[in-house]
Amino acid sequence: MDSYNKNIEYPNFDFEVTHQSSSSGARIGKLTTPHGVIETPNYIFCGTKASIKNLSPTQMEEAQTDIILANTYHLMIQPGADLVQKMGGLHKFMNWKGPMLTDSGGFQVFSMGHGTCADEIKGRNTATKKESLLKITEEGAVFKSYHDGAKLMLNPEVSMELQHKLGADLIMQMDECTAYQVTRDYTAKSMEMSMRWGDRSLDAFDKHHNGTQGLYGIIQGGIYHDLRKVSAEYVADRPYFGTAVGGCLGGSDEEMYSILEAIQPINHPDRPIHFLGIGKIKDIFESVKYGIDTFDCVMPTRIARHGMALIKGAPNERINLVNARFRDDPEPLDASLDIPCSRDYSKAYIHHLLKAKEMLAYQIISQHNVAIINRLMREVREAIKTDTLEALRKEYLPD
Amino acid sequence: MDSYNKNIEYPNFDFEVTHQSSSSGARIGKLTTPHGVIETPNYIFCGTKASIKNLSPTQMEEAQTDIILANTYHLMIQPGADLVQKMGGLHKFMNWKGPMLTDSGGFQVFSMGHGTCADEIKGRNTATKKESLLKITEEGAVFKSYHDGAKLMLNPEVSMELQHKLGADLIMQMDECTAYQVTRDYTAKSMEMSMRWGDRSLDAFDKHHNGTQGLYGIIQGGIYHDLRKVSAEYVADRPYFGTAVGGCLGGSDEEMYSILEAIQPINHPDRPIHFLGIGKIKDIFESVKYGIDTFDCVMPTRIARHGMALIKGAPNERINLVNARFRDDPEPLDASLDIPCSRDYSKAYIHHLLKAKEMLAYQIISQHNVAIINRLMREVREAIKTDTLEALRKEYLPD
Numbered sequence: 001m002d003s004y005n006k007n008i009e010y011p012n013f014d015f016e017v018t019h020q021s022s023s024s025g026a027r028i029g030k031l032t033t034p035h036g037v038i039e040t041p042n043y044i045f046c047g048t049k050a051s052i053k054n055l056s057p058t059q060m061e062e063a064q065t066d067i068i069l070a071n072t073y074h075l076m077i078q079p080g081a082d083l084v085q086k087m088g089g090l091h092k093f094m095n096w097k098g099p100m101l102t103d104s105g106g107f108q109v110f111s112m113g114h115g116t117c118a119d120e121i122k123g124r125n126t127a128t129k130k131e132s133l134l135k136i137t138e139e140g141a142v143f144k145s146y147h148d149g150a151k152l153m154l155n156p157e158v159s160m161e162l163q164h165k166l167g168a169d170l171i172m173q174m175d176e177c178t179a180y181q182v183t184r185d186y187t188a189k190s191m192e193m194s195m196r197w198g199d200r201s202l203d204a205f206d207k208h209h210n211g212t213q214g215l216y217g218i219i220q221g222g223i224y225h226d227l228r229k230v231s232a233e234y235v236a237d238r239p240y241f242g243t244a245v246g247g248c249l250g251g252s253d254e255e256m257y258s259i260l261e262a263i264q265p266i267n268h269p270d271r272p273i274h275f276l277g278i279g280k281i282k283d284i285f286e287s288v289k290y291g292i293d294t295f296d297c298v299m300p301t302r303i304a305r306h307g308m309a310l311i312k313g314a315p316n317e318r319i320n321l322v323n324a325r326f327r328d329d330p331e332p333l334d335a336s337l338d339i340p341c342s343r344d345y346s347k348a349y350i351h352h353l354l355k356a357k358e359m360l361a362y363q364i365i366s367q368h369n370v371a372i373i374n375r376l377m378r379e380v381r382e383a384i385k386t387d388t389l390e391a392l393r394k395e396y397l398p399d
Numbered sequence: 400m401d402s403y404n405k406n407i408e409y410p411n412f413d414f415e416v417t418h419q420s421s422s423s424g425a426r427i428g429k430l431t432t433p434h435g436v437i438e439t440p441n442y443i444f445c446g447t448k449a450s451i452k453n454l455s456p457t458q459m460e461e462a463q464t465d466i467i468l469a470n471t472y473h474l475m476i477q478p479g480a481d482l483v484q485k486m487g488g489l490h491k492f493m494n495w496k497g498p499m500l501t502d503s504g505g506f507q508v509f510s511m512g513h514g515t516c517a518d519e520i521k522g523r524n525t526a527t528k529k530e531s532l533l534k535i536t537e538e539g540a541v542f543k544s545y546h547d548g549a550k551l552m553l554n555p556e557v558s559m560e561l562q563h564k565l566g567a568d569l570i571m572q573m574d575e576c577t578a579y580q581v582t583r584d585y586t587a588k589s590m591e592m593s594m595r596w597g598d599r600s601l602d603a604f605d606k607h608h609n610g611t612q613g614l615y616g617i618i619q620g621g622i623y624h625d626l627r628k629v630s631a632e633y634v635a636d637r638p639y640f641g642t643a644v645g646g647c648l649g650g651s652d653e654e655m656y657s658i659l660e661a662i663q664p665i666n667h668p669d670r671p672i673h674f675l676g677i678g679k680i681k682d683i684f685e686s687v688k689y690g691i692d693t694f695d696c697v698m699p700t701r702i703a704r705h706g707m708a709l710i711k712g713a714p715n716e717r718i719n720l721v722n723a724r725f726r727d728d729p730e731p732l733d734a735s736l737d738i739p740c741s742r743d744y745s746k747a748y749i750h751h752l753l754k755a756k757e758m759l760a761y762q763i764i765s766q767h768n769v770a771i772i773n774r775l776m777r778e779v780r781e782a783i784k785t786d787t788l789e790a791l792r793k794e795y796l797p798d
Contacts, residue, residue, distance in 0.1 A: 050748075051757040058739050079726070079751040086727060087747050095743045327478070328485060340457050344494045348486050349449075352478040358450040359758060 004202035008239040013214040015272045019385055024289035025264055026384045031272050033099040033169035034212055038066040040293040041380055043279060043373050044101055049074045050094045053301045054366045057096045062339055063371040069101040069296055072162050073108035077147045081165035089167030101170040104159040109133060109141045110177045156197045160204035172244060173201035175218040180248045187222035194220045195234045202238060214241030216274060223250045225262040232266040243267050246276040260290035281317045285393040288380060300369035307354045309333050309365050310372040313398050326351040333368050341367040403601035407638040412613040414671045418784055423688035424663055425783045430671050432498040432568035433611055437465040439692035440779055442678060442772050443500055448473045449493045452700045453761045456495045461738055462770035468500040468695055471561050472507035476546045480564035488566030500569040503558040508532060508540045509576045537592060555596045559603035571643060572600035574617045579647045586621035593619045594633045601637060613640030615673060622649045624661040631665040642666050645675040659689035680716045684792040687779060699768035706753045708732050708764050709771040712797050725750040732767050740766040
């Protein structure tokens, strides 16, 4: 299939590299969308079901958030893309005024949403549940709705139509996200199918295209550098607005970064590069060196629901506020952050809220974690400009 | 026992009636505490375990809240009054800067905190669970901690010490709160014991008294007007800062209001009168006519956790947003309220959040309900001044 429009343009979108590091591939960019301009590298927070867990758009703004995402898979099941469209699209529906991204829905279909992003994508979750995924063919994926058991189809045309109805600024081609344990042969065939699905996505996208959305192609190919390179060449060749890196990224950090290194020279130099589902602090420091411009991960709000707060310089990036050592700790999470959640509540109070099962705990920790990540991204951008990334990394990750 | 200091003074507290209705007992007051002045009638929101459920102090302020309370019973169990004292007292611990009230802890011991305030107090909950209440004697109440099963004692001296450590502005004498189904004889003996507990409370209070707290006496006596009058005379006679009306208030609204009517001429005219655990919209309109100055109830935040939003003029004061009729309702909860929760989210979005089990739903509805009640109280105060209470009541309760 080769029917896509080779001249798709994105008149209301732009990506400009405003600074290129001399010591690595790290860069500063300006990503323009119909809902505003953001500076990159930046972090896209997960508003899975059209809501950041435990946080309102107002609270996201207080935490200086630039951009969020929602998941097409969850929204197609509840409340349905038609309802969101009828309500004026995702931005109006959730009352989020800034840029937004949606994924294709494919990742959740293939992983069924279990495990953390890092577990899934880095291949650590070898027991991925696939009960509700019924069939993958050239046509698309057939799966059962977790809501009512209805048989549903997701394919490039459906995904583009759903994402069109949802109306986010940045949208994703349909691809298959392969797991760590599959064979090289399966990965190769899947990657080739994802390229064909990419062309079908471009074709379907072009039918709806009215300048309000920018489409990303996704680089697949698992842990195999030669496959990754073929996929990266494909994405760079096609008229996508952006480049995304998806799929299984190996069993170790080294394997993951080696993949980024392999595709770096091939990636289209004028397009923003999004790293799908990756966003631990250490991942950010390494990945920006390979030119990654945006990240997304559920981590900041997910670990909050387990009582864990991101702390600059803490072992493993975080502290667990359920721990009894915080019972009478009068210190706030981070007094240097100018936001009540980080500055105005003692760890002792948050510990108490967790013990008392008060939902306010999750709100405070979630907003703090978002604020910490947004400050991190501001500091990372500054450090790229001043070539002090390694010194900043040591502040966050002293080990 | 008659050992209490008959000349307890409250130098940092004041209550001034600034306007008295000519058509009813309704009045406007100015209640001064060390943490600020509030205008009455006003509503005291329940921050049971040192947290308003799903709402931060910042969000309470956004909803124009003047005053909140916390429950001594819950806090003595988790995190303990000593810990709160060590952390600088309740205000600092929860980061609430305005006036606060604590109850004696007795109500929860006797009801074990089950059922809604209205069910408990209006006597509708006849199957009250008492498994953890072990013994009530002249000395006090012995009960089991729901946290770890430990045997605990609550009596006037313990309650005063706990409330002193918690450090709220307005605190309550220890009393026994009798249930609807008990006999007149039991109610009479209990009311007499509550008076003796009141004197022990005054005595214990006076030992800690340093001008930071104002003590309320509580009128008991169940549904029996003669007993209520004896209890009201007791409270008016003793050097309390405020008057509270507690206990079982009958099985109907009429029974409840007849109790307020019976005690109205006896209540000390220069003291604020608090109605314990009562706070439906219709209760407020009726009760202010008998001179009630403050209300408290978990209702606004509790019904929010069942998806119910308070709406001016709606049948039964509220709507249930889980209802399918809101699936595609583009209207906000109340566009005339200048706060995002009420103005910026469609009912369709909140319905979706409830269906998707997103906690943001409870945050939005809770804050809206608090904002609605605070506006109601502002409007009630204005209506008392202009003698238009009945017209306002019809706006809220058209049936």
